[in-house]
Amino acid sequence: MLSHRHEAADPRDEAILDAARACVMAVGVRRTTAADIARRAGISRMTLYRRFPDAASVVQALMTRQFGGLLARAHAESQDRATARQRIVATTVRMLQLLDEDEVLHRILDVDPELMLPYVVERLGTFQRAALAQLEGELRAGMGDGSVRLGEPARLAAALELVVRGHVLAANAHDRALPAAVAREELGTVVDRYLAP
Incomplete structure (x- = not known):
């Protein structure tokens, strides 16, 4: 439902998206920061910024992964x-x-x-x-x-x-x-x- 500009599907992103999910579940979208995501992912902010331009783009990629996965499951079933x-x-x-x-x-x-x-x-x-x-x-x-x-x-x-x-x-x-x-x-x-x- 949310758009994002980060289109590349890279396995290195999974830990970042998992960390973003944990942040969203803990504090919501608006209070999720790049520093929080990086900390939960066990990486530096600079490493995060090499993959995503900001926290919003990480969360948008998370939403696309989350809902896209549900759609793929529903379709397969x-x-x-x-x-x-x-x-x-x-x-x-x-x-x-x-x-x-x-x-x-x-x-x-x-x-x-x-x-x-x-x-x-x-x-x-x-x-x-x-x-x-x-x-x-x-x-x-x-x-x-x-x-x-x-x-x-x-x-x-x-x-x-x-x-x-x-x-x-x-x-x-x-x-x-x-x-x-x-x-x-x-x-x-x-x-x-x-x-x-």
Whole structure:
């Protein structure tokens, strides 16, 4: 959900991102500093700065890794479905469950919820763009196998992302009209019927 400029996937970054995660869980995003991340990673600040320009870029890379990993897991777990539409629905519902259970997302929503606002009203982050690209590919496959109605894949994907985003951002709403599991099931029905030929 958060964008980042540090695109290289380097194994040396894992310890830095793990340290950033620990900092976010301890003090939130806004109070996480480069010095704190470096200390937890057991490296100097200069070593950190050789990999990332600042603490914000480390945290952004962490969010991309965190949510991208959940998306990859949800996608992998849906591959046994017979049609692309079934895979899209299963991936969506499972992704929402994983996000509902995700400690990092809940910590951000608890401590620094204002950080999510730009990704609601201003721009898409790296994770959102990756999810859209994956969804567009599945939509094309669904149009090919006849399980998804014909249309512009980018348009359908963007509409679905808007619907799903509302559910994700309601993850900490304690007074939901529907329990989380029921809401996910209902959203699965919405996605399925929206895409049906």
